[in-house]
Amino acid sequence: MKFLIVNPWIYDSAAYDFWLKPMGLLYISAMLKKQGHQVQFIDNLDRHTKGIEKYKKPKDKYYGTGKFYTKTVEKPKIINFIDRKFKKYGMPEELFEEKLKSIGRIDGIITGITLTYWYYGGKKTVEKIREFYPDTPLFLGGIYANLYPDHSRKTFNDLNTHIINGNGVQSLNQVLKYYNTEMINDYDWFEEILLDYSEYKKISYAVILSSIGCPYKCTYCSTPNMWRFKYKSLDKIRQELGMILKNHPNIKNIVFFDDAFLLRPDLEDMLFMLKDFNVNYHLPNGIHAHRINQKLSDLLKEAGFKIIKLGYETSNPDMQKKTGNKVTNLDLMNAVKCFKQSGFDMKNIGAYIISNLPGQKINELYEAIDFCLDLGINPNINEYTPIPGTKDYLELIEKNILPKNTDPLLLNNTYIPYWWEKGISKQELEKVKLYLKQKKKAIENERI
Numbered sequence: 211m212k213f214l215i216v217n218p219w220i221y222d223s224a225a226y227d228f229w230l231k232p233m234g235l236l237y238i239s240a241m242l243k244k245q246g247h248q249v250q251f252i253d254n255l256d257r258h259t260k261g262i263e264k265y266k267k268p269k270d271k272y273y274g275t276g277k278f279y280t281k282t283v284e285k286p287k288i289i290n291f292i293d294r295k296f297k298k299y300g301m302p303e304e305l306f307e308e309k310l311k312s313i314g315r316i317d318g319i320i321t322g323i324t325l326t327y328w329y330y331g332g333k334k335t336v337e338k339i340r341e342f343y344p345d346t347p348l349f350l351g352g353i354y355a356n357l358y359p360d361h362s363r364k365t366f367n368d369l370n371t372h373i374i375n376g377n378g379v380q381s382l383n384q385v386l387k388y389y390n391t392e393m394i395n396d397y398d399w400f401e402e403i404l405l406d407y408s409e410y411k412k413i414s415y416a417v418i419l420s421s422i423g424c425p426y427k428c429t430y431c432s433t434p435n436m437w438r439f440k441y442k443s444l445d446k447i448r449q450e451l452g453m454i455l456k457n458h459p460n461i462k463n464i465v466f467f468d469d470a471f472l473l474r475p476d477l478e479d480m481l482f483m484l485k486d487f488n489v490n491y492h493l494p495n496g497i498h499a500h501r502i503n504q505k506l507s508d509l510l511k512e513a514g515f516k517i518i519k520l521g522y523e524t525s526n527p528d529m530q531k532k533t534g535n536k537v538t539n540l541d542l543m544n545a546v547k548c549f550k551q552s553g554f555d556m557k558n559i560g561a562y563i564i565s566n567l568p569g570q571k572i573n574e575l576y577e578a579i580d581f582c583l584d585l586g587i588n589p590n591i592n593e594y595t596p597i598p599g600t601k602d603y604l605e606l607i608e609k610n611i612l613p614k615n616t617d618p619l620l621l622n623n624t625y626i627p628y629w630w631e632k633g634i635s636k637q638e639l640e641k642v643k644l645y646l647k648q649k650k651k652a653i654e655n656e657r658i
């Protein structure tokens with residue numbers, strides 16, 4: 211059978227291609243091909259997609275990241291009060307139409323939405339697909355569909371969309387069952403399926419996973435609810451990397467999107483193995499600082515790791531314990547000391563801080579920023595988003611701190627400070643961001 215897989219546009223007030231690749235859809239594509247089906251793939255967020263030059267010359271910034279093509283669009287009513295521009299990120303509409311026209315006959319369409327507050331972009335994408343394929347069966351999966359099954363059904367009901375729950379083989383089998391075609395025996399898809407990136411003609415980086423899930427259970431994080439922690443064998447990782455770099459010899463950046471990259475027991479062996487490939491590696495998802503020791507830090511450096519983000523979130527020890535005990539201030543200090551000793555470029559080492567965590571005091575944000583800057587690393591502030599199913603979310607609902615059935619668009623972390631009276635206000639947050647900006651500038655000036 212012939213399937214079309216589409217990675218939807220993003221509709222938001224800010225988005226940047228900080229190594230965004232639709233991993234779930236790429237896995238689905240590879241699994242379908244393994245079953246003998248044909249797949250055509252349109253990634254609306256592929257900055258180098260064929261035909262884009264007519265609209266914008268694609269330009270890569272540091273380590274293959276870059277800005278999306280954007281267009282300001284009308285805001286949906288529910289966020290009309292937010293004084294931020296609302297934009298469509300990704301392929302120009304006309305180009306998407308051209309691609310849809312050229313696809314020809316297909317038996318089914320598969321799409322997926324990751325961040326829950328990006329459902330609006332998913333809806334706009336499906337609306338466009340329906341102009342060209344009004345009756346072709348269309349399946350929507352991904353994190354949004356899993357976390358908001360009722361909202362998904364309601365939102366996509368008039369677009370005649372099948373909402374798919376679950377992940378991996380389980381979710382794909384729901385699609386195959388619809389066609390009464392051979393289902394996939396439950397093989398270990400994470401071990402067996404290798405991403406080959408053959409869907410992309412030109413690509414400046416590749417994203418892979420050496421593990422999925424995480425054994426921790428942080429109160430604000432949905433990862434443990436979605437996956438059981440498991441890791442790919444070293445042989446398969448070597449094979450996958452070899453294949454990607456053979457098909458795309460220009461790729462110089464490999465990004466591990468693992469949630470728990472450092473937690474596999476054979477980590478040292480993996481880092482030795484990674485040295486064999488002449489590429490930069492990056493770890494943009496906060497790593498576990500407590501795992502870093504001098505030997506591991508040296509191995510990371512020798513293997514070619516560049517951008518490394520540490521999962522820090524808060525400097526308050528009580529809050530660190532209460533939210534999952536994944537890190538302490540001492541862990542962060544030790545990790546940074548090791549990275550310095552190994553000779554990392556400290557401009558590339560960062561730590562994530564969450565703002566607006568339930569119960570967080572504003573001064574904790576300033577303390578966390580100062581702590582990171584004093585260590586000589588780059589703090590990145592991420593606004594908190596309540597995610598259904600997490601301990602924090604359930605508590606917020608139970609205590610009536612967050613209205614039940616809040617539209618996911620309003621839970622966009624950028625928008626929450628505009629309306630959530632129980633959290634840190636927009637003005638307070640702006641002050642924090644300004645403080646960070648000024649301190650960073652002062653440090654820069656001192657360096658000069």
Ligand code: SF4
Nearest residue numbers: 424426427428431469
């Ligand atoms: S350590 Fe990271 S991935 Fe694991 S549960 Fe906590 S926040 Fe989520």
